[in-house]
Amino acid sequence: MKIRPKRKPIGLPSEELSPLNFAVAKQASSTLEMVQEAIAHNQTLLAYQPIMRSDLPSQVAFYEGLIRVLDPTGRVIPAGEFMAKIEDTETGREIDVLALRHGLKALKDNPRLRLSINMSARSIGYRPWMNCLNRFLNESQYLGERLILEITESSAMMVPELVIDFMQRLQPKGICFAMDNFGAGNMAIRHFKDFDFDILKLSGQFIRGLSKDADNLAITRVLCAIAKEFDMLTVAESVETYEDAHLAVQIGIDCLQGYYFAAPTTRPDWLFSPEERKQAQA
Numbered sequence: 001m002k003i004r005p006k007r008k009p010i011g012l013p014s015e016e017l018s019p020l021n022f023a024v025a026k027q028a029s030s031t032l033e034m035v036q037e038a039i040a041h042n043q044t045l046l047a048y049q050p051i052m053r054s055d056l057p058s059q060v061a062f063y064e065g066l067i068r069v070l071d072p073t074g075r076v077i078p079a080g081e082f083m084a085k086i087e088d089t090e091t092g093r094e095i096d097v098l099a100l101r102h103g104l105k106a107l108k109d110n111p112r113l114r115l116s117i118n119m120s121a122r123s124i125g126y127r128p129w130m131n132c133l134n135r136f137l138n139e140s141q142y143l144g145e146r147l148i149l150e151i152t153e154s155s156a157m158m159v160p161e162l163v164i165d166f167m168q169r170l171q172p173k174g175i176c177f178a179m180d181n182f183g184a185g186n187m188a189i190r191h192f193k194d195f196d197f198d199i200l201k202l203s204g205q206f207i208r209g210l211s212k213d214a215d216n217l218a219i220t221r222v223l224c225a226i227a228k229e230f231d232m233l234t235v236a237e238s239v240e241t242y243e244d245a246h247l248a249v250q251i252g253i254d255c256l257q258g259y260y261f262a263a264p265t266t267r268p269d270w271l272f273s274p275e276e277r278k279q280a281q282a
Helices: 019-040 090-109 127-139 160-173 189-195 214-229 242-251 274-281
Strands: 044-053 060-070 076-078 115-118 147-152 176-182 199-202 233-236
Touching: 019 060, 019 090, 044 076, 044 090, 060 090, 090 115, 090 127, 090 147, 160 176, 160 189, 199 214, 214 233, 214 242
Parallel strands: 060 115, 115 147, 147 176, 176 199, 199 233
Antiparallel strands: 044 060, 060 076
16 A cells, blocks of 8 residues: 655644744844835934044044834834844845945034944945945045944955955045954954954954953953054954953053943934033033
8 A cells, every 4th residue: 555645734834944943034034024114114324332542531533333223113223133134135235325325424414523334245246335435425525534334354254355355446535444343253364464454343252341351351462462563443342341441441452432431322412403412511
């Protein structure tokens, strides 16, 4: 007698898609749809976080513009909650374009502002992103001198030759480049010396609790020494306590960024009216 194989019940996850993977895939799909809705309804904006000078802790060296989207309830959603799920998609490229556009507009409207904007190496060959950058640079001759583009170490290492060529083309226009989250990825030294980044942002995983972790302190000293050898400005990310800030300054790190100084805000000082500024100072 011929035995027929059992059919899988319709609608249930297959063996390849476990209940956990099914839930993760569903959440990723939901996140993607939420971001796409925000883009379609122009519900994106930047939050600004200051990067402070270590030699003059009360003075801002520059700001980082961090992309945010609004969900259907109007809640501000940080990039950390959605970028990992959309980074490899067309929507990820659209978010990069919007972050760049918001940042360039802020630079154009505020001549004293110096701003860093995050981007993925995937956006280098994305025509809308390059068109946006070129349009603003053509409209404002010296705008590039106040723009910093941040690329994570892991993103840069996906296509190192492409990133190197991209940087060499844009640095003559005054644009600076920062390697974000340095130390968290798999940087090959042979590529590192060819990149010629202007700024090295040390990964927060080594800076958080720096004053209480001898291993992190040793790693941070080494990363800082590498940056100095290549004449790069250093930024410590995720500085959250006075002790960590004080130790980072002692090591010789040039700039500090983190909640110890200020959280990212969608309402930076330059957006306040004169009356609001007066009330804030009272």
